[in-house]
Amino acid sequence: MSIADWFSARERRRYVRAGDVSVPADVADGVWVKCDGCGKTLYEGELVEQLRVCRHCGHHLAMTAPQRIESLADEGSFEETEKGLTPVDPLSFAAAKPYTESLASAREKSGLEEAVVTGRARIGGIPVMLAVMDFRFIGASMGSVVGEKIARLFEQATAARLPVIIVTASGGARMQEGMFSLMQMAKTAAAAKRHSDAGLAYVSVLTNPTYGGVTASFAVLADVLIAEPGAMIGFAGPRLVEQTIRQKLPKGFQTAEFMLEHGMVDEVVPRAELREHLVTLLGYLRARQDRAS
Amino acid sequence: MARRHIMEFERPLVELESKLAELRRLDLTGDPQLLLEVSALAEEIERLRRETYEHLDPWARVQISRHPERPKTDDYVTALFTDVIEIHGDRAYGDDEAIFAGFGTYGTRKLVILGHRKGTDTKSNVRRNFGSPHPEGYRKAMRAMRLADKFGLPIVTFLDTAGAYPGIEAEERGQALAIAESLALLSGVRVPVVVFGIGEGGSGGALAIGFGDRLIMLENAYYSVISPEMCSNILYKDPGQAKTAAECLKMTADELVAIGIADEVVREPLGGAHRDPAPVFEAVGAALARALDELVSQEGHELVERRYARLREIGEYGS
Ligand SMILES: [Zn+2]
Numbered sequence: 346m347s348i349a350d351w352f353s354a355r356e357r358r359r360y361v362r363a364g365d366v367s368v369p370a371d372v373a374d375g376v377w378v379k380c381d382g383c384g385k386t387l388y389e390g391e392l393v394e395q396l397r398v399c400r401h402c403g404h405h406l407a408m409t410a411p412q413r414i415e416s417l418a419d420e421g422s423f424e425e426t427e428k429g430l431t432p433v434d435p436l437s438f439a440a441a442k443p444y445t446e447s448l449a450s451a452r453e454k455s456g457l458e459e460a461v462v463t464g465r466a467r468i469g470g471i472p473v474m475l476a477v478m479d480f481r482f483i484g485a486s487m488g489s490v491v492g493e494k495i496a497r498l499f500e501q502a503t504a505a506r507l508p509v510i511i512v513t514a515s516g517g518a519r520m521q522e523g524m525f526s527l528m529q530m531a532k533t534a535a536a537a538k539r540h541s542d543a544g545l546a547y548v549s550v551l552t553n554p555t556y557g558g559v560t561a562s563f564a565v566l567a568d569v570l571i572a573e574p575g576a577m578i579g580f581a582g583p584r585l586v587e588q589t590i591r592q593k594l595p596k597g598f599q600t601a602e603f604m605l606e607h608g609m610v611d612e613v614v615p616r617a618e619l620r621e622h623l624v625t626l627l628g629y630l631r632a633r634q635d636r637a638s
Numbered sequence: 639m640a641r642r643h644i645m646e647f648e649r650p651l652v653e654l655e656s657k658l659a660e661l662r663r664l665d666l667t668g669d670p671q672l673l674l675e676v677s678a679l680a681e682e683i684e685r686l687r688r689e690t691y692e693h694l695d696p697w698a699r700v701q702i703s704r705h706p707e708r709p710k711t712d713d714y715v716t717a718l719f720t721d722v723i724e725i726h727g728d729r730a731y732g733d734d735e736a737i738f739a740g741f742g743t744y745g746t747r748k749l750v751i752l753g754h755r756k757g758t759d760t761k762s763n764v765r766r767n768f769g770s771p772h773p774e775g776y777r778k779a780m781r782a783m784r785l786a787d788k789f790g791l792p793i794v795t796f797l798d799t800a801g802a803y804p805g806i807e808a809e810e811r812g813q814a815l816a817i818a819e820s821l822a823l824l825s826g827v828r829v830p831v832v833v834f835g836i837g838e839g840g841s842g843g844a845l846a847i848g849f850g851d852r853l854i855m856l857e858n859a860y861y862s863v864i865s866p867e868m869c870s871n872i873l874y875k876d877p878g879q880a881k882t883a884a885e886c887l888k889m890t891a892d893e894l895v896a897i898g899i900a901d902e903v904v905r906e907p908l909g910g911a912h913r914d915p916a917p918v919f920e921a922v923g924a925a926l927a928r929a930l931d932e933l934v935s936q937e938g939h940e941l942v943e944r945r946y947a948r949l950r951e952i953g954e955y956g957s
Contacts, residue, residue, distance in 0.1 A: 435897070435954035440886040441873035489953030496950065518841070520864045520872070523887045524899045527863040528952040530842060531849045534818055535825035535949050542826075558863075560814035561802075561842045566822055580814035580842070581804030585868075589804045599809060607810045 380404055382575075396616045405573050405616055407553065409455070410462040410479035413512050417620050418466035418475065425464040426474075427497050432459055432490045436523050444521035447483055455481040459490040460515070463498045468510070469624030471631070474502040477512040478559075487559050488519030492529025495563055499536035499547075506634065508546035508627055509537075513564045517557020517582075530562035537566045546630035548623065551578050551601070551610065569626060570610040571619070572601035578610070645701040648909070651690050654683050691908045694858070696884040696893075700866060702858040703837045704800075707912040709919070711738050711753030711796040714836065717919035718926070719744055719751065725785075727778060731811060734775030735766045736799070737847075739782040741791070744923065747930055750786035750829075752779050752847045753796030756837070769838070770803040773816035776846050780816075783823050790938075792830040792930055795847045800865065802843030820846040825945060828938025832929045834922060835859035835891065835900070836911075851945055852929040853899065855891035856918070857906040861899070862889035899952065 376389040382404025392399075396416050397406040408416070414423050438444040452458065460482035466475045476498050478485040485491075495511070502509045519526040540547060549567035551560075553576035561580050572578060579586075579599040587594055597603045604610045614622050628635075644652050658679050666672050694702070702708065715722055719742030727733040738753040754771065757763030786793045802813055824831065824847065831850025839848060839861030848861070855861065866884035867877040894900035904921045907914040933941065 429957045431956040433954050433956050436886065436888050438886050440869075440879070440882050490955045493953050493955055518863045520869055520887070522954070523863055523889065524861060524894060524897070525953055527841060527845055527861075528849065528899065528949065530817075530845055531821050531825065532949040532952060534821035535946055538822040538826055539946070558842055561817040562821060563818070565812075565815045565818045579809050580802065580817070581809065585804045586806060586809065590806060592806075594806065598806065607812075609812050609815065 378406070381406060398616050403574070403615075405553065405575055407480055407514070409481065410457065410477040413477045414462065414464075414466070414475065416616075417468055417510070417512075417623070419468060419470065422467040423464050423475070424466070425462060426501065427463055427494045428458065430459065430490050430493055432488055434521070435489070435525055436521070438521040438523070447521065451482045455479055457482055459494070460485040460487070461491045461494050463494045465507075468620065468627070471624065471627050472505075472507055473627070474498050474505075474507050474509045475511075476509070478514045480514045480516075480554075483519065484516030485514045485559075486516050486519035486526070487529050487533075487562075488522040488526045489529065491519070492526075492532050495529075495533045496536040499533075499540040499563075502545060503540045503543050506543070506545060508548070508630060509540060510548050510550070510623065511563065511567070512550045512552060513555045513559055514552045515555055515557065515559035515564075517559065527558065530558045533563035534566060537563045541566070541568070544633065546627065548626060548630070550614075550619065550623075552576050554578070556580070556582055565609075568630060569612075571622070572604060572610045572613050573619075574601055574613055574615055576601040578604050642912075643706045645698070645705065647694075647698040647701065648690055651683065651686050654679065654686065658683055687908070691910075695881070696860070696887075696890045697866065697881040699858045699890050700838075700860055700880075700884055702910040702912075703860050705910060705912050706758075708837055709911050709915045710758070710837065711755050711798055712758075713915065714796055714834075714919065714922060715740075715742060715751060715753070717915075718742075718923050719749070722751070725778070725782060728774040728781065730777060731774045734772050734778060736769055736771040736803075737775035737779050738796075739778050744794075744926060744930075747927075747934075748791055750782050750791045750793045751796075752782055752793060753836075754799035754844070754847075756798055767803055769799045770801060771799065771843060771846075772803055772805075772808045773811040773813050776802075776816035776820045779847050780820050780823050783820075783827050786829050787827040790829060792832065792934065793827065793850065794832045794926060795834065795850070797833065797835045797839045797844045797848050797859070797861070798837035799840050799843050800838050801840035802846070817842050817846040821849075824850065825949065826942055828942055830930060830933035830936070830941060831945070832926055832933070834904075834926075835861050836922075839889075840865060849949070851933050851941060851948070852901050853894075854902050854904060854922075854925050854929065855894055855900045856904050856911060856922075857891050858910050859891055860884075860889045861894060862887050 380399040383402035434444045463476040547567045551572045601613045722742040724740035738755045742751045756769035757766045835855040866880035869883035870879040891903045911918040
């Protein structure tokens with residue numbers, strides 16, 4: 346399913362409301378979800394209207410890349426880029442489960458070709474290059490395609506003198522691509538640096554969960570780092586840390602709020618305010634360009 | 639001599655070797671039959687030695703890369719460089735002994751040297767956190783990179799870490815940020831960067847000082863996105879399949895050259911660099927000299943552009 350198809354499918358679903366439990370096809374599609382925060386059952390249609398924030402406890406549930414793009418980009422402004430880049434299996438990785446099978450099931454599950462969707466968009470009228478990662482695709486791990494799409498995003502933004510917004514989520518590197526995957530960290534960090542050296546703005550929005558090679562490369566190199574409430578953010582995963590130090594982890598370890606307290610992110614912004622917040626922030630980060638034009 | 643550390647895959651060989659040593663201590667002059675058996679055993683050992691070490695599988699090489707007597711960053715610094723001046727601290731938190739940073743001269747070339755630093759005994763390993771840096775280690779490395787860039791000194795780095803330390807304080811002090819900033823900085827230094835994989839190349843913690851204009855791997859060094867044990871744990875819920883994982887990850891020196899990640903391999907003596915380090919130091923020095931000869935004539939901005947182009951080419955995808 347292309348992004349365009351997804352949007353039109355979403356348009357059709359828009360008319361299904363919380364009360365419409367008489368739509369059995371949707372129920373079969375798993376339209377009822379359980380909140381990871383409070384355990385209450387939520388109706389997906391209504392949940393999406395609320396940007397997938399639980400109305401009972403305020404927990405921020407995962408968004409798909411298309412949902413996120415729709416929530417941020419001005420209507421009809423998103424044009425996907427580098428759609429044709431598709432993952433391959435460079436190491437013929439076949440331990441436990443062949444990589445090609447993981448890719449096929451990720452494609453089927455997410456309707457996406459890879460773990461990041463990139464494109465041009467406008468947010469509150471401001472043209473930006475936008476990337477959104479989607480955790481459903483092999484934990485939004487970074488392999489060659491994710492790295493290449495992020496690098497091209499920064500390069501195109503540098504050429505067009507546009508700000509970059511990246512909404513991250515990732516379990517880390519895509520181990521099935523071995524060193525090709527690890528080197529994407531250096532590639533994306535270098536591309537982000539060149540964009541920054543050109544005096545252009547980059548804002549990243551760290552969502553649950555953002556870990557490993559993505560955190561330790563482009564994700565944290567932004568001018569301003571925003572985290573979503575409750576998002577887990579770190580380099581090493583909590584289980585690995587716990588195993589290494591053989592101690593219980595402090596309460597709230599690696600949550601967005603913990604990161605804020607330790608000076609690792611600039612702000613924690615609730616999803617409902619994110620779009621307006623980005624518009625205001627970009628106003629500051631584009632001040633020089635605005636004066637020049 | 640202290641008994642050397644025995645790796646799992648060489649155990650059968652080592653057992654025969656000690657049997658032979660025992661026999662040789664006996665006076666066998668009056669027993670021609672036993673003498674014959676001893677020389678047969680010696681031949682058998684020679685054959686087994688070749689069989690064991692000439693075709694090492696990736697998992698055996700990982701064990702060699704972690705061998706406690708394997709030459710470490712400090713050994714290369716001592717063997718290769720003169721007028722070494724070590725620098726300390728990140729000017730913000732402390733001095734991380736898991737990272738070596740300093741100046742040194744190879745022949746007539748003045749350089750900045752960086753490396754992960756493992757210890758030689760329990761005490762030094764505790765001080766150096768077994769070669770796993772904290773954020774302040776990478777921040778010290780960044781200071782050295784800035785000095786190299788400012789004063790036009792080429793950078794040589796030695797990789798030998800299981801990974802950046804996954805601890806609470808490391809997370810609190812910004813392990814991810816320290817690595818990310820190091821990557822960005824290293825991508826833009828206007829001096830040659832020559833990287834040697836001398837032991838373990840564990841993921842982002844190695845990469846932070848582990849890419850540049852040349853990547854030269856020792857034959858039994860590895861460089862990987864994840865340790866074979868962790869990979870096995872994820873794939874099989876069991877660290878015991880590390881051998882299989884090591885094979886799948888294509889993490890050995892020769893494999894990395896084959897897939898275009900590394901540029902060249904420095905051969906080691908049969909059984910590993912710890913068996914006879916001197917020729918390894920010499921070969922590393924020669925490789926460093928060759929790389930610098932090729933790189934020093936390039937202008938700073940040219941180096942940066944080529945380094946970026948190198949990075950941009952890494953990755954396999956369809957389109
Ligand atoms: Zn809830």
